[in-house]
Amino acid sequence: MRLAIPVAAGALLLTGCSSDDGGSTIKIAYQGPLSGQNVGLGENMERGVQLAINEANASGDYDFELEYFAADDQGSETEATTAAQSAIDDPDVVAVVGPAFSGPTEVSAPLYGQAGLAAVTPSATNPTLTEQDFGTFLRAVPNDNAQGSAMAEFLAGQDGVDSVMVIDDVTPYGEGLAEVAVAGLTEAGIDVEHDSVPAETVDYSNAARTVVESGVDALVYAGYYEALGPFATRLQEAGFDGIGISGDGSKDEELINLAGDAAEGWYLTCPCTDAAEEExxxxxxxxxxEEFGLAPGTYSAEAYDITNMIIAQIAELGGAPSREELYNALAGVEYQGLTKTFTFDENGEFANDAVFFYRVEEGVISYLGGTDEVTG
Known part of the structure; x- marks a missing residue:
């Protein structure tokens, strides 16, 4: 039974601690990279969570007080257990927004399942995550089957693109995205070469030469901006003049800071809309x-929506739900957020598959629109 969740001792009944006004304090955690590499993506989502909590507390609409709980996994599998356990061990944490990345999700989600603690990710997109029966894992974003297919559809529609190289960064996220992109490109009749370059690579010169010497017309990089920045620089130096495209892991302004004008012209896909562009x-x-002094980033709005969805369910359950009660409510929810309608299938998979395109133009990541608009 999907709802027969194993629950750690002491974690089932959760009423929250008392606040100064006589109500209860309830904590919502966020797990993601809040330090280390790719911290920019983590902070984008963290601020979305914080804004939702701050606004709920200031609204006066609830008889409970909300508190933010940070679970920093540095975007790393090796730090994921400690991050998840910190949230699990705090009895006032009723739900987790995250984990943000696919690798840490594979480590953390089973722990959350054992504790009966809902983990709702705004951004972990490896397609296999919802196939592993973690127990309390919900994905609130289209997975990489949608994103890889969108990349393939886009490149197949470009004049002069007959061959493509797909390079992954040997992470669960990168490998999952690359697999789908390769399948889509092959189905479209495009010649595909697939290679792997670990994210920890210090010098991308050899990888760049391999791409240029292959003579491919386009390159798909399945990885994060921290690695794409130096890779794009080496590609420019090696003379690569084909189309470059990467996914949501690279969609961060830090890519431009790292790569400079070598990032110019790169396409980026993301199952996230642009909060600054959408009316x-x-x-x-x-x-x-106004709150943070900078514009929303990748998945900021989605993290904000997920947090508000959690808050709405807490209120619906009377303001003091157990972890199990809250997970069950979230699993069956239909919630209209700012970015999309959130609903999940029996495996915790998100029901929508919209993907959006961006391009680096004059040093700025510019929003191009949805897949249908861009591929025409």
Missing amino acids: GLADFAERYE
Whole structure:
């Protein structure tokens, strides 16, 4: 039974600690990279979570107080157990937004399942995550089957693209995205070469030469901006003049800081919309910038929506739900957020598959629109 969740001793009944006004304090955790490499992506989501909590507390609409709990996994599998356990061990944490990355999710999600603690990711997109029966894992974003297919559809529609190299960074995220991209490109009749370059690579010169000497017309990089930055620089130095495209792991302004003009012209896909460009998100973007002094980033709005969805279910359950009660409510929810309608299938998979395209133009990541708009 999907709802027969093993629950760690002492974790089932959760009423929250008392706050100064006589109500209860309830904590919502965020697990992601808050230090180390790729911290920019983690902080984007963290701020979305914090804004939702701050606004809920200030609204006066609830008879409970919310508190943010940080679980920093540095985007690393090796830190994921410690991060997850920190949230599990705090009895006032009722739900987790995250984990943010696919690798840490594979480590953390089983622990959350054993504790009966809902983990709702805004950004972990490896397709296999919802196939592993973690127990309390929900994915609130289209997986890489959608993103890899969108990349393949886009490249197949470009004039002069007959051959493509796909390079992954040997992480669960990169390998999953690469696998789908290779399959989609092959199905479209494009010649595909697939290679792997570990994310810890210090010098990308050899990898860049391999791409250029292959003579491919386009390159798909399945990995994170921390590695794509120096890789793009070496590709420019090696004379690569084909189309470059990467996924949501590279969609961060730090890519431009790392690569400079070598990032120019690169396409980026993301199952996340641009809060600064979408008319319906203008008010959110304004409040976010007022709160933090900068514009929303990748998955900021999605993390904000997920946190508000959790808050709404806490209130619906009377303000003091057990972890199990809250997970069950979230698993069966239909919640209209700013970015999308959130609902999950029996495996915890998100029901929507919308993917959006971006391009680095004049040193800025510019929003191009949804897959249908871009591929025409």
